[in-house]
Amino acid sequence: MNAGRASGDRLERFAVTPARKRRDSTARAVMLGATIIALIPLVLIVYYLLRKGLGSWSSSFFTTDPTGNTFFKSSSIGGIKSAILGTIEIVALASAMAIPVGLGVAVWLVEYGKDSRLAQAVRFFVDVLTGVPSILFGLFIYIVLIVGTGSSYAGYKGSLALALLMLPVVTRATEVILQLVPGALREAALALGAPRWRVILRVVLPTALPGMITGVLLAVARAAGETAPLLFTAAATLKTNFNLGQFMNSLPVQIYSDVTSPTTAVVNRAWGAALALVAMILLLNVIARLISRRSRLA
Amino acid sequence: MRSPRPSSGVADLESDSRSDTDEQRRERIAPGAGASSPTATATAAAAATSAAVEPQAGLGVRLEQLRAFYGDLEAVSGIDLDFRANEVTAIIGPSGCGKSTLIRCINRMHEEIPGARAQGRVMLDDLDVYSPSVDVVAVRRAIGMVFQKPNPFPTMSIFNNVAAGLRLSSGRRGDLRPKVEAALRSAGLWDEVSERLDEPGAGLSGGQQQRLCIARSLAVDPEVILMDEPCSALDPIATLKIEELIDRLKARVTIVIVTHNMQQAARVADRTAFMLDGRLIEVGPTHEIFTRPADPRTEEYVTGKFG
């Protein structure tokens, strides 16, 4: 018996059984299959959005208001001008409110609150807010600003509801980034005799800026796609208007009301509006990711 | 030395009958066991001596022109080295000399690092573990490994840690216990843990954890055990226990140990290899390497001039 034969016999017991190999390759195939399954909806959604949405896009689609005519095939149903402008106005005002407050809370948590009892409570409630269903923010604003004041729907009320929705997202995202700013950097600035507020404004915030912009943009993108908080706060209207004290249209609400229409042309307008909305949100996402790539932290 | 039979080797063996393999394995755990009830006798035989390490002839490992890379960086450049069966070979050298990379090439753990690859041959007896027909999983079963930091599975009990490797291959659950016990005895841990086999392995002390990891690799009865600085995270007393264990285990397996501690190499190794900058400078009986090194660089290193 030569050496080769001998060691062959000895090593035989280490061989991997066919059953184990099969299990391994089956499991790999299942994981790959599940990943492909996960991506199928994305492909289908993008495909149908493009096919249906681009079909309904035209120059007048963006330059006319919806007419409110949802029944008669003969007359024009109009476009989505008021919805696009409304979304931009409402989200801009919401951002103007939520970003400074959210940022302020995050700065307080990291620079002043730290691990105090109050800071822990604030963190807990911010987390609670993150999980609150978006429609409840609409109800909240309704209770406070519509039941409470006896007035009616208005664009700024929609903005407030969206601001409440954005607030926890902005706070948590920027808090995480601010915590990444090295403590040594703060101490170096403090050791130079700079007062705390200058250290925050001149050292901490600029260092964290790219990361914070990313978090903020993702929050804005999320708010722009929300329908539920706007239903009972900004409501819907047909006309373009620039007065946030009035009823105001928005893309998600326009899509939502068009979906329920029995008229094909109106449903097609919903596809066109959906494509416009998704394009806006994707643009914000892409910008956010590009900026985050430039961040020096993390 | 290459086998004349093209089908010999781990890769092609799973098609062969497995019945005699099981018999063989049982025998190796407890030689002298009666054919009638091998498991019962295994327990009895293991119980007789606290450190039951039954001698057997192991298999040697030979490196032929082994080169290892991380991307474009060459960490091991063209090493020929023999690890003799049933001996302890220590690999010493300053940090970054490639000794850990070298030992990770032997059971092909090196290739788990992204961008890492190896060239050349690693012969386990007459089988090239890098041959394309060889299954890397079988290689790692035949060549066990003990890592720098004790790494018992934190979610498993002491018993399950030792049984983890056994469970992979054996369908039968019933006879795990004697094998686990035998492995724990071989690792000199049985007396310390026999009362708490169901407690988590992470609850043991560092030295006990490392012996648990040794028991874990012994349980699958490998031919070779690689140890990558197994005592670097341990205190001197725990280190001593591991060293005693290594001394006993070499009756059963071939051991390759990487160490940065020259005293340790002197204490446990039959032969010692000295590496520098990815090259093998010198290999020989430990006594000679430490007293009469042939190469001046070896002498400088072992006398503490650098490293």
Place this chain on the structure above:
Amino acid sequence: MEAASISGGERRVLLRSPLARLPDQALRYGLTALAVLILALIVYFFIRLVGEAGPAFAKFGVFGFAFGNNWNVSAEHFGALPLLVGTLITSALALLIGVPVAVATAVYATELCPRRLRGPLTVLVELLAAVPSVVYGLWGIFFLAPKLQPAEQWLADRLSFIPFIGGGVVTIPNYFITGLVLAIMILPIVSAISREVMATVPSDQKEAALGLGATRWEMIRMAVLPYCRSGIVGGSMLGLGRAIGETIAVTILIGDAPQLGSHLFGQGYSLAASIANEFGEAQGLHRSALFAAGLVLFVLTLLVNGIARALVLRAARAGSAQADAGAGGGGGGGQRIAETVAGA
């Protein structure tokens, strides 16, 4: 003060004027006030919500409202059981379908796929989170539901022997299609958290398994999945919270039928959908009942999210503790998970 022995001139140098300290104080107290304001806001909301829901609870009792099986607007009778059941069924379906796919995707991305594909794959899965819920509703009702209806009918016929699952006539809007779309919607968050937790598995654990001669799948089962269990469960609970609170897509897809659906492929209702659908025209007791439905929804999501966060945080802490114990190598596992939770 301590500086009493120092001459007047030097003293002025060392002491900052009250004016110079003003910005610091203002910032400190201003920000504290802001933080306290948020706490007050949530508490105020809760109290007002309870107040508005009061009449409905007074009329039907808290228990009678939550578990009464009669939601009849014209008869002014409000028992939210059909809504609650719809919410729970669709969310459970979403978990049942979404979690295995999400976890498998995470396993594939972290352990199996070629490294170069990992980044693009992650971005693609996360793109699912960027699609607004109204667009999911639109796509679901006009594309997915009609396309799947024959398959659903086939399934319902085959499963007709199981009560509630099969038997009936498949409508286009139904519980099942709602659950399926919800599964797609929660997939990105469950997958993202699973992925982050899996990234915290120390490489020495994986090497221990491989070194024992485990195949890749055996390594995943031995070292990766057990280590990540609480993180994955936590991520799934966060997904469940999402599914429970999801409004617009559900309203479009569930069919807005305010009674208990007779089978899985029939129309139903959910808590959030009832609010979105009826609140605009609701008056008096009806409106109060909708606020009460909102309160039930609020409490439900608080419960689910509370459990989820506790689990995810525990997993994150375990991860960063391991990373710290390792040779000082990059901690941040917990940090990254916190970020994922926040961003999602």
